[in-house]
Amino acid sequence: MDLPNTKNLILEQKQGWLTIWFNRPDNRNALSDGLVDDLRRVLETVHEDRSVRGISFRGKGGFFCAGGDLKAFKASLLSADKEAVKTSSRAAASLFALVNGMPQVTVMIIEGAAMAGGLGIACTGDVVIAEPAAKFALTETMIGISPAQISPYLIQKFGYATARRLMLTAAQFNGESAAALGLVDFLADGDTAISTAENNIKAQVLKCAPCAVAATKKMVLEVPYLAPDALADFAAESFADCLLGEEGREGIASFLEKRKPNWSVKLDETS
Numbered sequence: 001m002d003l004p005n006t007k008n009l010i011l012e013q014k015q016g017w018l019t020i021w022f023n024r025p026d027n028r029n030a031l032s033d034g035l036v037d038d039l040r041r042v043l044e045t046v047h048e049d050r051s052v053r054g055i056s057f058r059g060k061g062g063f064f065c066a067g068g069d070l071k072a073f074k075a076s077l078l079s080a081d082k083e084a085v086k087t088s089s090r091a092a093a094s095l096f097a098l099v100n101g102m103p104q105v106t107v108m109i110i111e112g113a114a115m116a117g118g119l120g121i122a123c124t125g126d127v128v129i130a131e132p133a134a135k136f137a138l139t140e141t142m143i144g145i146s147p148a149q150i151s152p153y154l155i156q157k158f159g160y161a162t163a164r165r166l167m168l169t170a171a172q173f174n175g176e177s178a179a180a181l182g183l184v185d186f187l188a189d190g191d192t193a194i195s196t197a198e199n200n201i202k203a204q205v206l207k208c209a210p211c212a213v214a215a216t217k218k219m220v221l222e223v224p225y226l227a228p229d230a231l232a233d234f235a236a237e238s239f240a241d242c243l244l245g246e247e248g249r250e251g252i253a254s255f256l257e258k259r260k261p262n263w264s265v266k267l268d269e270t271s
Helices: 033-046 070-079 082-100 117-123 148-158 160-168 175-181 191-205 210-225 228-244 246-256
Strands: 009-014 017-022 054-059 105-110 113-115 127-130 135-137 172-174
Touching (some): 009 033, 113 117
Parallel strands (some): 113 135
Antiparallel strands (some): 009 017, 135 172
């Protein structure tokens, strides 16, 4: 698969796994227009590609993401163009929704800090790995703005009551506290520990059928918003499609024949 050329990201592909590095350490990997555009193009390219089994998000320079680009915010103040600000905000909403809805397993690796919109990106991931000393902050209200487009994902990750408190108080906390709050799944201190935690996730995901993973992720995202009857129909349709599809047939056959299914790949940690 040919990935787009990007100026603000470094892309690595190994064994069906895509690692996306935010590569603007000069501004702490802030969500500039260029970085957002690069990220959107990459994710749209791989969205329907089931050969990409998982995606890791990480920041160069020892910093995950500083959130919104304050220089761009300053330019908006100078122009005072409300419609342009709203358009930019909607573009951010589109990006968060895209990351949140990726059919692949997404892993957020937090080193240094994830601030404001960077914390929002972290909340859209399926799995979050962080250094114990990593810093997290919702600084928006401290600089006179609202968390706006990241608020649904904060509520999704933390739950309503905790997200409400964190957003209203401009909360700041470290990786250990983030784990206690339910944001971080695995704490890992240093490159070796981070690689081990990430590889453990990769190894498990590579045993799973990619289309079944995509169907399950769609279910996870839609189930909370469906009425009981609609949920039963949706779940029945999903199950029937999976069972009668190629993966379902292969999965049942491999179980009965006591062999691994054809999608199961052993992770080569040296690759």
